[in-house]
Amino acid sequence: MTVTAPPARGAITAGEPIRLTSVNKTYTTATGPLPVLQDIDLHIETGEFVSLVGPSGCGKSTLLKIIAGLIPFDNGTVHVGEQAPKEGRRDVGFMLQQSVLMPWLSVRENVTLPFAIAREKGSHIAPRVEELLELVGLSHSADMNSWELSGGMQQRVALARTLALDPRVLLMDEPFAALDEFKREHLGLEVTKMHEDMGKTSILVTHSIPEAVMMSDRIIALGARPGRVVGDIRVDLPRPRSAAMIATPEFQDISRQVREALAGEDGSIS
Amino acid sequence: MTTIQTPPQPAVVRAETVPHTKPKDPLLSRTWVKVGLPLLVLALGVGAWEVASQTGLVNPITVPPASDTFAAMIDLSTKDYFWHAAWITLQETLLGFLIGSTLGLVLGALTGTFAVFRTALWPFIVAIQNTPRVALAPVFLTWFGFGMTSKVVMAAVICFFPVVINTVAGLSSVDANARMLFRTYGATTSQTFFRLTLPTAAPVTFAGIKTALTLALLGAIVGEFVGASEGLGVLVNEFNFQLEVAMGFAVVVYLAVIGLILYALIEWLERRLITWSN
Structure with missing residues (x-):
């Protein structure tokens, strides 16, 4: 392979x-x-x-x-x-101690970032991002600024972002x-x-x-x-x-x- | 790996924002108090000035009363020569600002991005930053003459450095973890620059640009003081020579108004461009 x-x-x-x-x-x-x-x-x-x-x-x-x-x-x-x-x-997905969110992006945009960097486009991305936000319990905060969230919520965004591309390995x-x-x-x-x-x-x-x-x-x-x-x-x-x-x-x-x-x-x- | 010099700290501390201490007194958070209190200070200051001058406590010839200054402002606003001078100074300021901050952005981006530029240039940037650059005004007068050019150059030189320093500081403030995260996503150099480095640097860089605009007006006026035939700096000088101090004061008040308007415009632009806080 x-x-x-x-x-x-x-x-x-x-x-x-x-x-x-x-x-x-x-x-x-x-x-x-x-x-x-x-x-x-x-x-x-x-x-x-x-x-x-x-x-x-x-x-x-x-x-x-x-x-x-x-x-x-x-x-x-x-x-x-x-x-x-x-x-x-x-x-391979990698998650750090710090959430490392981009303050100029909303919560939703932060979760979308891996798709953007991978230059992946298409109508499947938006529903996938909503699914991830739902998974980490942040659907209601999707449009918030990432710096408005508590530390725990920021780490949830980081988790959703790590899972975004559906990695087989989680580090x-x-x-x-x-x-x-x-x-x-x-x-x-x-x-x-x-x-x-x-x-x-x-x-x-x-x-x-x-x-x-x-x-x-x-x-x-x-x-x-x-x-x-x-x-x-x-x-x-x-x-x-x-x-x-x-x-x-x-x-x-x-x-x-x-x-x-x-x-x-x-x-x-x- | 090239040795990285002490990362430059954001050199510009913006002083215009009132320190956000939580008002203990709930009265101080009321809008009418927030507006009224500074107005009261203004009224007291102007009143004291008026009384001191009218009663002869200070010499009314060198310190004409506030009312005379106000009358002079109204008088000036009807004069074509005043509007012409204001237009000249404004052009010098804006041209100098545009040239100085554009060059500052370019040099700052090179210095902040490439270690070789940083190593080669940083000592000189620090040295020139700590030189009183207004001292160059007579030299520029000799080189570029009495016209607008020498003032534009003065304004550009004076506002160049805060932009350089803040751009370098902004570019070097990118978090190591964020860089690592971008690597795990296999981001290209340009993706990392546009999606991470640039937005991280933007707020700090923009603070430098704001300072530069304020300094550009200062540079233009200094240039006019040293030698010019037109402009608001020339008017201040001439009114003083003629002992028309009230008129001189009036021009200074108008300069303050111009400075505030420019500041309000750049502040508005900043709010449009940078909607986040780091």
Whole structure:
């Protein structure tokens, strides 16, 4: 497969697998080489939801950006679907901690932006944008200025924009970290539900163990300096997930496993 | 990667907006108070001026009373030479503004976009920005003569730099995350420029353009003071020499009116073009 055909309109597109083999990454700094990722082997199945957790400096954001094709890696191989990572792939959606909305565009125009950059035109776009706004619960705010929205609503717009081109792979770099606890849990559960409905392959970078457990099928614990896999924990909680599961012994047990994997790794983890 | 110099801060702080401290007194948020209070200050100021001059507290020859100044304004408005002078000054201002801010936009865009220009030119831009450029007025008079050209050049030179500096500041204020987002969408260089960089820079750049318009009038008047045969600056000078101070005051009041009208126009244009706040 060389070119990914645009997905069928309105259809729910499933994910595609991600495979990393012996990936290394070293940054060159003023004080010498700084290894950030060491021999990362990671195989994520189609439709799987994987969280990357670990202390600051463990390279989890770097890893995500490598998969997004935003930064190069030194050696090893990376495949997203059947292709090497490359920026601008429409089958890969990337969501950041900051909503990064364009203040000169309305909420609706912000969600339409990916179509404009992809030079996609046609009558299917307008209904698709309305559908996305509906999905994130912002239909009534579509004509507002993006800077008039609260932080949580801005992040919902960013989510709709990330989903706009119906990517098969969803890469999220601490997307809820700037939100307050309540909004964070609420939006996390919504994204979990969307994942359960859509089956996109998803990678979430997060500092929060409960968030990782709630949302994921699998949690990869990364140790710091250099970043390497120190734990691979399966989350055998039934889906659909719900907030009530947090109190169950199973949830607590998985959280404990993640903490133990990260024990001894420097850094603050919540 | 080229070393990027300290990103220039927006050099222009607009002072015309009243600081938005929340009025504690609900009375201060009433429209009639908001309009009435400044009017009261105006009336008190003009009244004090009138009394001081009429009673001889200040010399009425050097500081003629407000009523004389007002009479002079009415008198001037009936004179063709006044309207001709105003037209000359207005042309100098607008031409200088257009030339200066266009060149400022071009140089600012080059300096803000290409690191090589920034590295090569930034020290000189800072140096010239901190030079009192009105000191060049006599030189321009020698080069371009008593006619309008030397004033247009003076106005252009004086309003060139705020546009350059604010354009550079605006272009360098694009958020790194926004650039990354555009990369994930595979945006081309021109898409990133027109859909991200330009709209991000626009509010800051426009603040520079607003300052430039105010400065252009200043440049034209300074140019006229140094040497000219026509224009409102010439009138101010001549009335003062003839000890027609009331007439001189009247011209200054009209200059203030011109400045305010120009400002209102550019403000209107800004509201039409830039409807968002960053």
